[in-house]
Amino acid sequence: MSHRPGLLPSTVALALAISAGSAAAQTQPTTMTDKDAQPITVQGEIASIESNHITVKTSKGETKLMLGPDAKILSLAPSNAEAVASEAFIGAAGSAEKEETIKATVVVIYPKSSSASKESEDYLTWDLKPDSKMRNGTVRSIENGPDGRIVGLSYPQGGSTVVIPPGAAVMAATPADQKMLKKGAHIFVPSAEKADDGSLTADMVAVGADGFDPPL
DSSP: OOOOTTOOOOSOOOOOOOSOOOOOOOOOOOOOOSOTTSOEEEEEEEEEEETTEEEEEETTEEEEEEEEEEEEEEEEEEOOGGGOOTTOEEEEEEEEEETTEEEEEEEEEOOTTOOTTSOGGGSOOOOSSTTOEEEEEEEEEEEEETTEEEEEEEETTEEEEEEEOTTOEEEEEEEEOGGGOOTTOEEEEEEEEEOTTSOEEEEEEEEEGGGOOOOO
16 A cells, blocks of 8 residues: 555554544455565454454455454444544545546544544554545535535645535544454454565455445
């Protein structure tokens, strides 16, 4: 995953260390790259879990994951555009309408303690599709426009405008622990690491709260 302005580089790539703190549409199918050096994305439903070993039922079958020793767990719940407030920290992904303007498909609202100055592992990063863009930043302005809520973001590299249309999926992120990981829960791992033996290790897992299936 390439780094773009406002996209904080990540040691785990959708993530949260939530001492600081990271929508509902159709779930995107599990994406797994064949490049050993590249992050591997895993999305699906937990089929079984034992200690730090998770079996995930994906659209392509079952995938086995091992949680890293310091794996971070992020809970995601449905929210709405009205919950995006001034000075909040959000991540938004969608299509580029014009330079530095994104029409959001998915928005994640991070906990109030989040900050653009935090290290990369505090935030989720993801690509909805090859031509999508993502920005993480602090909300500096909000207004209502003809196409939805218009949000001005700032981040260390500059700023951008995010339009949140009525159909956008908006999620609220909260810190969680491994107790959230149970059979039947929907999870999203943005960046699993593949070892030489083919095994996958996750340092960050986002899990849908109360059966929610995060559309990331």
